[in-house]
Amino acid sequence: MMNSFGEIFRFTTFGESHGLAIGVVVDGVPAGVPIKQESIQAELDKRRPGQNQFATQRKEADKVEILSGVFEGKSTGTPIAMVIYNQNQKSKDYSNIKDIFRPGHADFTYWHKYGIRDYRGGGRSSARETAARVAAGGVAKCILDEFGIDVLSGIVQVGDVRAMVEDFEYAISSEIFALDKSKEAIWKEKILQAKNNHDSLGGVVKLKITNLPIGLGEPIYYKLDNILASAMVSINAVKGVMIGNINSHTLSGKQNNDQITKDGFVSNNSGGILGGISNGEDVEVEIYFKPTPSIFQTQKTIDTSYNEVDFTLQGRHDPIVAVRGSVVAQAMARAVIVDMLLLNMTRRLDYLKKVYGE
């Protein structure tokens, strides 16, 4: 399980930040799905660093190459392996961070867990790994496109400034995937301010999944919501997740229950999920990102010999991880949804009869 995600639509990622390559093997793709390399690349391009001043200036082309599983433009049912060769892996001097545990990073825990650590740019714990997820999500998207299922996302909060409206259409073209055009300017300002302070900022991503069939999610431990939660919290820097109305815990049952008419649910406090199963309403999830731990101010830390040091990081990093995280959240959600579509097919005798006849 460690580096794999999903039960049937299952992807396995590999690779370190500054190793030779990162990549992913996507297993469980149904045969016959049109797979367009350019549309997978398009997802990667959204996540790609260096595109504007709100993201790290590190340059990575993130050019994906499909090694297997696609023949004459379609999936064959065999694993789709994709590789992205790292351009940034050339010899750099890591001596200043080699033995240091950067605060807020996984350096400390990887070193203690494994007794060995690839210190080059965070190694496996770097958010660079998420490029591989985005590639897997790109394959998932090819499947969801066949059923008109959309996964949308954007920034709903930067620091403590929250959106008033959620315009997923607008977010697509916003440099910071802002869901609220009226807040975009102030958000950008806050980000640049943090950046200029050699600091960083937390934020919140909102995810919306539309046009989902009723019935996705496998009780009791592979529910749609707990697996979405697992998917989201597995993303670097994510510290929390909320399904549906983020204030449900403060409400009464009368206030929170979504009453039902023959035209559907009157409200959507549930975020489209009841008992862990999609109810046909939009699935809505919020994802809470801590600020980027890579900051350029001096911090106290220790080295591997437990010496205390005053540490000042150098390099190029995102002033806010939530922005590019919005793209990753979409990818993970798509992978979850495809897995749930496949599992749910197997849950009714009448579905078996549709496929196999009687």
Place this chain on the structure above:
Amino acid sequence: MMNSFGEIFRFTTFGESHGLAIGVVVDGVPAGVPIKQESIQAELDKRRPGQNQFATQRKEADKVEILSGVFEGKSTGTPIAMVIYNQNQKSKDYSNIKDIFRPGHADFTYWHKYGIRDYRGGGRSSARETAARVAAGGVAKCILDEFGIDVLSGIVQVGDVRAMVEDFEYAISSEIFALDKSKEAIWKEKILQAKNNHDSLGGVVKLKITNLPIGLGEPIYYKLDNILASAMVSINAVKGVMIGNINSHTLSGKQNNDQITKDGFVSNNSGGILGGISNGEDVEVEIYFKPTPSIFQTQKTIDTSYNEVDFTLQGRHDPIVAVRGSVVAQAMARAVIVDMLLLNMTRRLDYLKKVYGE
């Protein structure tokens, strides 16, 4: 996976609310662990309904019987099966809810997903299933006790009233597992008020895990935090989870990073987890429960033939699900921790050499 949780320490639950029995099979228990039925029963007793006015008055003895896997007081390495026979399963008249989808419940989704529904008391979607988790957690506790690892929990918020302090010792003896003695009276009042209004209330549980070794959690997709998130959101009525400082997303990197000295971390915004791996600090998690969907006010809903009906529920239900949910959250956390302990053992060559010699 559907009804199983965990990779090595893996439990599988079964049973419906008003069926013959519920139960659990716990696989992956190491051999040689002292298993005390009475201490498993003690966990179940904490969760048992009918103990005071803040929980449902439904009577269930929840008497657990161990069917296998224990010999002469110790685990043998074979599966520990436990069964709880239902006392409440006697014929009751369900005709009023048989074809009705109760708002906020899983009736609607189960019916649409499966095309068939055990309507007796919610069937499988009932929170009664969580008794089986608590039994599994009781087995996990037997293991954790050998290592002095404690999992604590309590109520940190009822509706919109939040605790000022977190006293996990106090919570143990509180009828509502209150973490803040000074808020307990107002919380109780709010709960009874909701109850008298035929309504219910949401709340928040805080979980703390102490004395954890550094190194638990398997990157990238079986991290300590994303699996805890999955475990918690799989609990009935849970809509969200936060790891560490619940405001990290509003902070700057400088504010949020936990600096390190040779005596340890200066702060614990990370909630004891960095890069998905325990860092030796207390693991802290908040779990957000929606209000009990079972309320006794009239609500609009539809029946299986899409007729609109005004529905008024009858019966006995918790006015707040978070209180007994606190016990379930502990159980799930224990299961996660044991699984992580077992997995982590396999992650270093020097550990293999400790076990197998060279």
Place this chain on the structure above:
Amino acid sequence: MMNSFGEIFRFTTFGESHGLAIGVVVDGVPAGVPIKQESIQAELDKRRPGQNQFATQRKEADKVEILSGVFEGKSTGTPIAMVIYNQNQKSKDYSNIKDIFRPGHADFTYWHKYGIRDYRGGGRSSARETAARVAAGGVAKCILDEFGIDVLSGIVQVGDVRAMVEDFEYAISSEIFALDKSKEAIWKEKILQAKNNHDSLGGVVKLKITNLPIGLGEPIYYKLDNILASAMVSINAVKGVMIGNINSHTLSGKQNNDQITKDGFVSNNSGGILGGISNGEDVEVEIYFKPTPSIFQTQKTIDTSYNEVDFTLQGRHDPIVAVRGSVVAQAMARAVIVDMLLLNMTRRLDYLKKVYGE
């Protein structure tokens, strides 16, 4: 995985030979399947000991009780738990085998592996566990019956006497599930002779699966043949398995290849499986059982303190394990086939469209 089998149709067994009960939880059963307790019981009755002189005289009613997952005669999609309470668990004197490793048995390995051993009747390593598999296979049969898929089996060899014909119809009514009526008498005589010698006999079971759709089996590591092999070798006393023509390894390619006409395959050396996937021909498997290790002659062995002892077993045991093993092999094959049917449903985009529409 340890005590669970299958990926989607996944069952988990529990229980020791002389513990309180044995049982099984069957997860992944599609909703809407008619589940008849009497037809599950009928499978158990075929395996039940004490029915004639060719099996152990130990008495076990093996009465199965369904605890969950069935409502109004149909599966609900939730786990079907079944329990069989042991009647034979009353206090017996085990002092003579308590510290002894019976030759040919798992006593030695369980004790060394776990450091603790339930010595009562073999505990978990007893073939009694296979009753739980048969119950799970009974549920699988309810599903296969909907599609006219038959799993047949019988004895094709006792000791070194092999059948000349394979009459699966005849085997059903034979006391020893003999596939060859003309060999039945000599086989029975050999079995009784071994029994009278306080010895036991090996044998071979042949399994045939008919009416299977083309396409079952998931390359590369969840092929129909390797999972059937895993299922069969997991049965107590099985030491080998052969798919299709058991002499294929001695043939030339020209002899062994099954040529194809528009009416189908000209021969079936492949045993109905090509590249790990069913090809529409009958699936044919042979399963090789060692002789029952429980014999009543004096044997050399050691005790837990490494003292050498001359050991003479007492009790009641099958003179040939293959006979009742034939029923277990059927059950395991049914579980495999259902799992493969469910997995294969998810492997083509056009199947998804049949279930979900476009």
Place this chain on the structure above:
Amino acid sequence: MMNSFGEIFRFTTFGESHGLAIGVVVDGVPAGVPIKQESIQAELDKRRPGQNQFATQRKEADKVEILSGVFEGKSTGTPIAMVIYNQNQKSKDYSNIKDIFRPGHADFTYWHKYGIRDYRGGGRSSARETAARVAAGGVAKCILDEFGIDVLSGIVQVGDVRAMVEDFEYAISSEIFALDKSKEAIWKEKILQAKNNHDSLGGVVKLKITNLPIGLGEPIYYKLDNILASAMVSINAVKGVMIGNINSHTLSGKQNNDQITKDGFVSNNSGGILGGISNGEDVEVEIYFKPTPSIFQTQKTIDTSYNEVDFTLQGRHDPIVAVRGSVVAQAMARAVIVDMLLLNMTRRLDYLKKVYGE
């Protein structure tokens, strides 16, 4: 599971015979293991085609490249991805086999299962995939070398000519991995004869695992023997497997039971496995390979439009698949053993205490 093997030491292979590349991601490698690329390459070299007249003349350098998971010569605990770029993938004319189902091959079943087929050289169903397994086995070998566990193999039968002795040392240097030097000449002659007849030959591989600790194997469904069986039968062209004495099914209990003295087991009919768990004796397994289905004689078959055709294959193929299969069997066995070592570590409380202290 489809393209993955193992529970903790889990590898996932990808790639088609004539696609861009094949490869494997090995997850679950403990940290700190010296990983030598040249020793992995050495295993691949043993399996590499084109080395002598007893194997296919197809040229593939099978040069492996490690993309991740190794840092400064040691495993880091993160996935080790390896890729082998295909040299043989250049445009060739496949028009003659494009729509034809080659007898004995998976063409028929892949086409029916998936509705699409990569017809270039068998695509995913080609034995070329086994190169990726050998790479994974090479990583496993690095771990086993730390504990002195050896996995040996060789040819014990070609066609119907069986070895008289089993000399695993000799096999290493034999061009056909012959276990019996006295049979090597006749075996080679038979192979060349089949080759000259444009035919092929079946054979049997014997596998021996030495120096294994007692206790490997996880009852009931992840036993050492049933997982070895699964591993072996998953290899292309394998149709059967036997554990221990291949004639156990013809013996009596008295003959077959391995009696025990304080110096160990008197015989090894069990093949080193009792109750699915290693007993400290050598593990012995035979693996039965059908003849290569690729022969150059005219055969009857049909095309995708159900037209009957007389088909004559062209190209270069192994006259006997068992020879190079011997290398693959070793690799799979190594992967199984490492997985079992890791799982078994977690099965005793006293092992946990060795790793974590009390």
